[in-house]
Amino acid sequence: MEMAKTYEPSVFEKDLYHWWEKEGFFTPSVDSKKEPFTIVIPPPNITGQLHMGHALDESIQDCIIRFKRMQGYSALWLPGTDHASIATEVKIVEQLAKEGIDKYQLGREKFLERAWAWKAQYGGRIVEQLKCLGSSCDWSREAFTMDERCSKAVKHVFVKLYNEGLIYQGDRIINWCPECQTALSDAEVDYQEQASHFWHFKYFTPDGKTEVVFATTRPETMLGDTAIAVNPDDERYKNLVGKTVVVPFVNREIPVIADSYVEKDFGTGVVKITPAHDPNDFEVGLRHNLPVIRVMNDDGTMNKLAGKDYEGLDRYAARKKIVAEMEKIGQLVKIEDYSHNVGECYRCHTTVEPIVSKQWFVKMKPLAERAIQVVKDGEVNFVPKRFEKIYFNWMENIKDWCISRQLWWGHRIPVWYCQDCGEVICQEDTPHECPKCNSKKLKQDDDVLDTWFSSALWPFSTLGYPEETPDFKYFFPTNVLVTGYDIIFFWVARMIFSSLHHTGKIPFKEVLIHGIVRDAQGRKMSKSLGNGIDPLEFIDKYGADTLRFSLLNGVSSGGDIRFSADKVEGNRNFMNKIWNASRFVLMNSEGKQLVDISKCKLSVADKWILDKLNCVIKEVTANLENYELGVAANKLYDFVWSEFCDWYIEFSKPVLYGTDEEARTVTVSVLNYCLDKILKLLHPFVPFITESIYQNMPNHERTIMLAQYPVFDKKSIYKDDAETLDLIKEIIKSVRNARAEYGVAPSKRLHLYIRPAAKQKQIEQSSIYIEKLAGAEEITFVGKDVSFEKVVSLVSAGGEVFIPMGELVDKQKEIARLEKEAADVKSEIARAEGKLGNKGFVEKAPAKLIEQEKEKLAKYKEMLAKLNGRMEELKNL
RNA sequence: GGGCAAUUAACUCAGCUGGGAGAGUGUCUUCUUGACGUGGAGAAAGUCAGCGGUUCGAGUCCGUUAUUGCCCACCA
Numbered sequence: 001m002e003m004a005k006t007y008e009p010s011v012f013e014k015d016l017y018h019w020w021e022k023e024g025f026f027t028p029s030v031d032s033k034k035e036p037f038t039i040v041i042p043p044p045n046i047t048g049q050l051h052m053g054h055a056l057d058e059s060i061q062d063c064i065i066r067f068k069r070m071q072g073y074s075a076l077w078l079p080g081t082d083h084a085s086i087a088t089e090v091k092i093v094e095q096l097a098k099e100g101i102d103k104y105q106l107g108r109e110k111f112l113e114r115a116w117a118w119k120a121q122y123g124g125r126i127v128e129q130l131k132c133l134g135s136s137c138d139w140s141r142e143a144f145t146m147d148e149r150c151s152k153a154v155k156h157v158f159v160k161l162y163n164e165g166l167i168y169q170g171d172r173i174i175n176w177c178p179e180c181q182t183a184l185s186d187a188e189v190d191y192q193e194q195a196s197h198f199w200h201f202k203y204f205t206p207d208g209k210t211e212v213v214f215a216t217t218r219p220e221t222m223l224g225d226t227a228i229a230v231n232p233d234d235e236r237y238k239n240l241v242g243k244t245v246v247v248p249f250v251n252r253e254i255p256v257i258a259d260s261y262v263e264k265d266f267g268t269g270v271v272k273i274t275p276a277h278d279p280n281d282f283e284v285g286l287r288h289n290l291p292v293i294r295v296m297n298d299d300g301t302m303n304k305l306a307g308k309d310y311e312g313l314d315r316y317a318a319r320k321k322i323v324a325e326m327e328k329i330g331q332l333v334k335i336e337d338y339s340h341n342v343g344e345c346y347r348c349h350t351t352v353e354p355i356v357s358k359q360w361f362v363k364m365k366p367l368a369e370r371a372i373q374v375v376k377d378g379e380v381n382f383v384p385k386r387f388e389k390i391y392f393n394w395m396e397n398i399k400d401w402c403i404s405r406q407l408w409w410g411h412r413i414p415v416w417y418c419q420d421c422g423e424v425i426c427q428e429d430t431p432h433e434c435p436k437c438n439s440k441k442l443k444q445d446d447d448v449l450d451t452w453f454s455s456a457l458w459p460f461s462t463l464g465y466p467e468e469t470p471d472f473k474y475f476f477p478t479n480v481l482v483t484g485y486d487i488i489f490f491w492v493a494r495m496i497f498s499s500l501h502h503t504g505k506i507p508f509k510e511v512l513i514h515g516i517v518r519d520a521q522g523r524k525m526s527k528s529l530g531n532g533i534d535p536l537e538f539i540d541k542y543g544a545d546t547l548r549f550s551l552l553n554g555v556s557s558g559g560d561i562r563f564s565a566d567k568v569e570g571n572r573n574f575m576n577k578i579w580n581a582s583r584f585v586l587m588n589s590e591g592k593q594l595v596d597i598s599k600c601k602l603s604v605a606d607k608w609i610l611d612k613l614n615c616v617i618k619e620v621t622a623n624l625e626n627y628e629l630g631v632a633a634n635k636l637y638d639f640v641w642s643e644f645c646d647w648y649i650e651f652s653k654p655v656l657y658g659t660d661e662e663a664r665t666v667t668v669s670v671l672n673y674c675l676d677k678i679l680k681l682l683h684p685f686v687p688f689i690t691e692s693i694y695q696n697m698p699n700h701e702r703t704i705m706l707a708q709y710p711v712f713d714k715k716s717i718y719k720d721d722a723e724t725l726d727l728i729k730e731i732i733k734s735v736r737n738a739r740a741e742y743g744v745a746p747s748k749r750l751h752l753y754i755r756p757a758a759k760q761k762q763i764e765q766s767s768i769y770i771e772k773l774a775g776a777e778e779i780t781f782v783g784k785d786v787s788f789e790k791v792v793s794l795v796s797a798g799g800e801v802f803i804p805m806g807e808l809v810d811k812q813k814e815i816a817r818l819e820k821e822a823a824d825v826k827s828e829i830a831r832a833e834g835k836l837g838n839k840g841f842v843e844k845a846p847a848k849l850i851e852q853e854k855e856k857l858a859k860y861k862e863m864l865a866k867l868n869g870r871m872e873e874l875k876n877l
Numbered sequence: 878g879g880g881c882a883a884u885u886a887a888c889u890c891a892g893c894u895g896g897g898a899g900a901g902u903g904u905c906u907u908c909u910u911g912a913c914g915u916g917g918a919g920a921a922a923g924u925c926a927g928c929g930g931u932u933c934g935a936g937u938c939c940g941u942u943a944u945u946g947c948c949c950a951c952c953a
Binding site: 007267273553556559561570577581588733739741 | 879880881882883888889890891892893896897900901902903906907908910911912913915916917918919920932933934946947948949950951952953
């Protein structure tokens, strides 16, 4: 098949993907003869559209899984999606609002119908988008957090924890989102600095004789105050403790208490205590047995307990009114400007309200212990390691996890209440009657679970847990989890403790953390900034391979990456380079019978490229095994472009365009050999272009996807000849350099006189390379005793080259040039001599290093002697 | 308040366990040789943030300062 002249990815990417999928290449089998390698995808939300963050995450995973597959593992990349309870519900509520429908009017059942319909319509969208990237996921095992299998695991785990006493229900301070009208976990609250005020108020003792001044940032909560607190050691207020003060408007008499929570030096040293609306106050309230008076409704308005002047007012309106009224009655002391952090809902960005509420919690302390231990023991490794600290910090200070949500879309809590006797029934299947009183009047808990509750089970629920399925037994624990640092708490930590507790095993051996994709200026890509790049549009324009390579080339674990147009162009050009180099090889292979290169006489250049190839195989394999994808991509880029294309292909041309048939066959064979390895090395990074070209190769296997990844040959048998060619390269480079410096047209053929520094015989045999690549019409190898007059003389590590240039040579200019070169060499000599003259170095440095340094010194001294000699000759002319 | 990272060429970043400063982009010169002008060849360009220490030797290890970014905590 003829290859097109330019690289046009849109022509083949889609077809190849369909073919791979249809052939079942993505689907591994449970095969006891093979070792498994498993990755579970961080399930994208069904509300999601593919963005650059996904593209990065998926590219990394696909690169790893393709590498492992080619290494012969039974490699499973298990895909799926997340129902994303709150995020999806928010979307559907919005959609309903556009139709003028209220969620509560619609009712739970109808609402869920809408949600499922929504899932059916949009849930598959992101999956299709993943395919555009080339993700080699096993779609036959695709999961969804609310499918039957995952739901079963969720119920099983809930009941298990409940029976173990690790899930409990209680009235606690939780973060409440008045917009979404649900509780949130601590992790779901984002803090933003906001400019606000610090209101100083005063309360009086009932007799009106004594006042106490305090400051607050939330005046409206004073209606729920049940105490005033001071520090026990605060002399200023000692005589106040035990007295009472009156909360205006509600006319409640509340005690002044002493608690060490209060800091003497902050504000006035007096704190109003509102147990129902502040986590710290709640704790103080418990210690002092204070009443808990909740003055707010779920929607953020004030309730009856706030008094009839405030009932029904929005919290901010109430705040305004309180301040005004306090001023009126002379109890407003002053207002300071104050900037502080305010928590907001991570989904709708409404300011959350700490509120006392009855919720379900997971007891974290017992679960956290082992989760910390496995990371400490290195059973689970974070890459890079520094993220372990973040993990420990969180795990060690963890509070109980609020898991109930007042939402409808999600896993409904498997708890039923008997309407007659009040029995609480927690079980996996829906009960038909109360086990205690046989009543049939049972009502299921209205709440659903935190979306992260099901995500926490993902690595094992998707593989069949709690059943001991063949997949679960074979593919679990998984090998590596790839994700961004932004969800370590939400997800990674919870998977670790969940897996340990429920399966008794770690969920994965390694956690590969990456950063986020930023724009060219280093800004986060966001909708509001409008600086996001749509990966799909991008793929249309440049192809998936360019996108993948742009994300992978230069990615370092844990770091953010910048995505700039420049970089992209460069990588697209690289694809084009691969394409055209391949075209060159294939065009020259037409009609040729390839030979086994291990059995024929190879040229110096052949051996050189094979040696370099062998080195790059070793390094890239090691990098990939250590998940250093960015480094590996970079090395391949360099090898393919600089060594294979710029040098080897050029070396091959004199042979290919020559007349020696046998040599041509060998060179074509080496070209094919290298290209085959190059495509395989690159395949995990850029699957489409490599497969597309591979299918045009002579003697190719069915698919490159399942071909063996190149293996390093320890023998390195071509080292010596490779060194010869390095000398030749030096000679060529020095001639090219001189041509540019003297402005000699490339078309001008030169007569070169060469005195190689070493390996003269081998270099003479390979003079054809110098001839072609340095533009020589004739080459004469000379010995030591020859001297020249009107020449430019070049001294390099490869040896000396003399170029007669007739009148072109300006004597003074040439001397000046040689001076400059001599200066460089002299500084090298000075460096080496300094080192070798240093007693400490000679005594303590490794012998090998000293030897190398001596060799360098000798080499430079020789070069300097040549340069000096040449300058003498010129001066005497 | 606590923690983490970054600081290397004009720009974006590599530089693994200490042993002669690298790449890409951009800039400048130059080249229509039969893979590729999305290309080839060549060049200029860096007190490796500052200071101190360890070492025969520090971009690399330690301490410290500065600047920037991020995370956690949330004293009302």
